[in-house]
Amino acid sequence: MSEVAVVGFAQAPNVRRTPGTTNGVEMLVPVFHRLFAETGLSKQDIGFWCSGSSDYLAGRAFSFIAAVDAIGAFPPIMESHVEMDAAWALYEAWVKIRTGEAETALVYGFGKSSAGELRRIMAMQMDPYLVTPLWPDSVGVAGLQARLGIEQGLWTEADMAEVAAASRRAALSNPDAQLSGETTAEELLKQPYLADPLRAHDCAPITDGAAAIILASGDKARELSERPAWITGFEHRVDTPMLGARDLTTSPSTIAAAKAAGVDGVQVAELHAPFTHQDILLRQALGLGEEVRVNPSGGVLAGHPMFAAGLIRIGAAAAEIRAGRADKALAHATSGPLLQQNLVCVLEGR
């Protein structure tokens, strides 16, 4: 089967609010143009297109069809879509190339979270019979998980604040970041609770954004990039949707995906942790030691465009490989409430 590598990555600036439509066209067109300029490819060179987005976030049916306008889909293209983070669209594209159906693929994700009431819309991903009718908001539900870990001694509010401070410091070198700056855990802990035990800094910001990645197979990847980021492990697993029936202080699906993908020896990791305690939880679940650089981009606490944020983790990890700053990198993406479904992508330079 074909080897597959990331050969291009671009994202729109992560911002609190864009004036554009919820179909993402205004954010995607410049992202595509940057990717084509970077790789020297044109739309005719792309064998397969796949996207991740959500109609509930957009407030309209088939919003991903409107987004196809950004491609200029003539002559007709081979195209697919997942109603989840575009990291899973990348998985579909990876399978397409692995099985020889395509030589190149462009994967994109977009989300205009500012159009609606994000933490309320997120109730739509819960069990529609027994949970969504209560409209549990994503921040309140995350607080349940954070407190379990605090009371079991797995992390403290100070540890969580340190994660937020580290994210903002790292994001100083990320021109697309929404939140960045010099701050300390002590300063952050002076802020009031948003949803006790969570403060605002514990929660990823509300972000509008979009991103895209180009994948290519074997020789094509070597032709397009001096140092492609080869995908050497790619797995995703899911835990039960019943929040009360699983151990919320760890992530069995992340552990299983990482084991299958083979993460030993990674030098850098980009984790999709929308809440500070989940950053700590994921490091513990993945067994990442002090020697592993985590979230050099600042991670999603510095900018969290829904349905693109997981894809951006893969793009950021690939950037570390392609720039020669690492030989083996881990990218993680999550979907569903409280890290229910998790994807691990291992990238290597040669």
Added chain:
Amino acid sequence: MVTISSEPLSAPLNVGFDYTRSLGPVLGRFATGLRGHTIAGVRGSDGRVLVPPAEYDPVTAEKLTEFVDVGTEGVVQTWSWNAQPLDGQPLSHAFAWALVKLDGADTGLLHAVDAGSPDKMSTGMRVRVRWAAEPVGSIRDIECFEPLDAEPVERQPVVGDDVTMLTTPIHLRYDHTASPEESRYLRGLAEGKLLGQRCPACDKVYIPPRGSCPTDGVPTEDEVELPDHGVVTTFCVVNVPFLGQRIKPPYVAAYILLDGADIPFLHLVLGCDAAEVRMGMRVRAQWRPRDQWGTTLENIDHFEPSGEPDAPYESYAQHL
């Protein structure tokens, strides 16, 4: 060129739908129980009592059938404080979200605890169900949980046929923004103008203009003011009445290709017998009185036959 502000237009968009679902034997039994003030769990593959009940085991995916009634009091496993409740949540004043392990259960049930303030909340505290005033067979039949020292509220169970269906009203609010191109088009309409845009790559004129030419993937830029007359490319005669219909059937909905445009849009053709409408018929806009105009294509009430000779098929064959 027409000088029009380029700030995008936006407006509130409220969408709603009553999702109606059948419950099946496991969730149906749980819902029926709640209406009668009992709480059913189910025994999982590992012997744990799962509440709410699962149809299939969360780990082994085995079909689960052994129901176990559990208590209506329990213990808080974890909680978070919700200082500003959102629409639709169990309580409209501040409350705690909690996982509550009911007596006899082995898993936590997500619900609200009406504790008054966060300092009244603690992990391990005991709480009891406060039943809803009008139970219907839903998780909302539990109004919330409350600390044991709260004044009990007397509420009556309901007995009746098994609950088989669940209706969940979903209402979501958005701020819908038109694209910059659509905004110019809509503002043009408010002045009685029909503004399209030409794709710089393929020269096609789109009305409404698009953020990106769907053929070429580039923004449409050059503005083109179009006349308010054109040709019927294709049409259908509406004979079927439906909810919200504003015109008495039969009437004609047609694709109108304005002269100079490369894409037709949908509008009404009135002012003649429905049977007279045909492909190639030339039509002209009938505008509403100017004092009723807004940023909408509804400023054109409908199109009417102009009386000119029909357009030859070849002139619009590429626009069907």
